[in-house]
Amino acid sequence: MKQIFKGTVALVLGGISISSYADQASANLGPRPLFVVNNMDEGPLKTSLLSCSEGPFHRSDFSIGHRGAAMQFPEHTKESYLAAIQMGAGIVECDVTFTKDKQLVCRHSQSDLHTTTDVLAHPELAQKCTIPFTPANLETGEDAKAECRTSDFTLAEFQTLKGKMDGANPKATSVEEYMDGTAGWRTDLYSQSGTLMTHAQSAELFKAHGVKVTPELKSATVEMPFNGFTQAMYAQKLVDELKAAGFEPEDTYLQSFNLDDVKYWLKAAPEFGKQAVYLDDRVYDPSKFSASAENMKELSDVGVKIIAPPLFALVELNDSNEIVASNYAKLAKAAGIDMIAWTLERSGPLDQGGGWYYQSVKQAINNDGDMMTVLDVLAKDVGVLGVFSDWPATVTYYANCMEKQT
Incomplete structure (x- = not known):
């Protein structure tokens, strides 16, 4: 044994x-x-x-x-x-992925910054995302979209972000609504100090x-x-x-x-x-x-x-x-x-x-x-x-x- x-x-x-x-x-x-x-x-x-x-x-x-x-x-x-x-x-x-300048960082996916960080709350960085935030279209039923990759940003830019609970609101018409997607059995209590x-x-x-x-x-x-x-x-x-x-x-x-x-x-x-x-x-x-x-x-x-x-x-x-x-x-x-x-x-x-x-x-x-x-x-x-x-x-x-x- x-x-x-x-x-x-x-x-x-x-x-x-x-x-x-x-x-x-x-x-x-x-x-x-x-x-x-x-x-x-x-x-x-x-x-x-x-x-x-x-x-x-x-x-x-x-x-x-x-x-x-x-x-x-x-x-x-x-x-x-x-x-x-x-x-x-x-x-x-x-979990290890990499930034635009090939530095290793801890993220579950190379493409999850839009759901696990506050990147969309930084307009100067959000515009660099592979897919910038697009609000949901309530008339057509099309969901909100965004995709922000670690490889979209340098390490210095990555380190200006804060971690948040993983989640997004697909019916959001604003960035604030989109970021407010935490499951009810989790909590946002500690999301204000998520050090990447x-x-x-x-x-x-x-x-x-x-x-x-x-x-x-x-x-x-x-x-x-x-x-x-x-x-x-x-x-x-x-x-x-x-x-x-x-x-x-x-x-x-x-x-x-x-x-x-x-x-x-x-x-x-x-x-x-x-x-x-x-x-x-x-x-x-x-x-x-x-x-x-x-x-x-x-x-x-x-x-x-x-x-x-x-x-x-x-x-x-x-x-x-x-x-x-x-x-x-x-x-x-x-x-x-x-x-x-x-x-x-x-x-x-x-x-x-x-x-x-x-x-x-x-x-x-x-x-x-x-x-x-x-x-x-x-x-x-x-x-x-x-x-x-x-x-x-x-x-x-x-x-x-x-x-x-x-």
């Missing part, structure tokens, strides 16, 4: 080891994890999790901050990252706080090479900035949806590439992809050791309508491939079946507490290395509680 995370205390669940590190920083989880646990259906798992309500809690590598703590804080901002770290995320993610970060700044922040990193190399919207900036140069620059920040390969989980990026790291930076994560979007369309021993072996044969699909690919329902490990998960494990799941706490209230992330088990999802049941299956039956969450405290709570009960 392979031990993934080192620490003074470890819990082995299925094929993983979860460490809370008794000698590491404590975590402040706030009220939400217990709210979720109290929302669970009655049963042994709920009883077990309630027994941990008094803590104490510590940082866990099983808990991965997805874009920081993006349920409440503007994603990929300093504030979001710090909140994730405080909530005990042992690993934090910077370069990838290098995020790496420096994470190193200073002693957490591991999982940067994702995002697919470019612009055609590559971009002004002489090739895909290989892009992938290598990411590694170089991590090295400059002092990160060791064992503390780094490079990610990409592009298998060629993973292959590049395996060849050009093998010490980092051996722990690179292939984000498996093949599962998006079941009419075109079905997991098999053969296609899992193909990944293993090229050197892929870790895959990360959306969580619906890792769980399914058995004949008794119970949530269990999926065939995909079993095949990956049989091929010797480890797994990471995404994304918890990104679906809003789960009373209607949980939406896209829970589509394979929606018939068993009817309250927020059900995410703990899914999390328990991912940990014990699937044996994931860790779980991305928009509110890492929930995963940290689970990991700490399971550790205490060994």
Whole structure:
């Protein structure tokens, strides 16, 4: 059995080891994890999790901050990252793209500044957007449009922006209305101070706080090479900035949806590439992809050791309508491939079946507490290395509680 995370205390669940590190920083989880646990259906798992309500809690590598703590804080901002770290995320993610002058910055997409920042509130910058804001036409029903890319701006211009909660109002007739699109279960309370970060700044922040990193190399919207900036140069620059920040390969989980990026790291930076994560979007369309021993072996044969699909690919329902490990998960494990799941706490209230992330088990999802049941299956039956969450405290709570009960 392979031990993934080192620490003074470890819990082995299925094929993983979860460490809370008794000698590491404590975590402040706030009220939400217990709210979720109290929302669970009655049963042994709920009883077990309630027994941990008094803590104490510590940082866990099983808990991965997805874009920081993006349920409440503007994603990929300093504030979001710090909140994730405080909530005990042992690993934090910077999605990486690049600016007009080829500097790496933390954004989920090269083309999301219009929904994740206040760029449209800066007229002198908004006019530089690939598609400047166009109001909705209420007579024809045409939605409002805008597209602002990081590659539309220099790093200096990018750094004048503030992060906001991701969202837009497609029926807006003004910039102000367009920017007012935050989902009701999130909040704009912290959007006035969303400090954007370069990838290098995020790496420096994470190193200073002693957490591991999982940067994702995002697919470019612009055609590559971009002004002489090739895909290989892009992938290598990411590694170089991590090295400059002092990160060791064992503390780094490079990610990409592009298998060629993973292959590049395996060849050009093998010490980092051996722990690179292939984000498996093949599962998006079941009419075109079905997991098999053969296609899992193909990944293993090229050197892929870790895959990360959306969580619906890792769980399914058995004949008794119970949530269990999926065939995909079993095949990956049989091929010797480890797994990471995404994304918890990104679906809003789960009373209607949980939406896209829970589509394979929606018939068993009817309250927020059900995410703990899914999390328990991912940990014990699937044996994931860790779980991305928009509110890492929930995963940290689970990991700490399971550790205490060994």
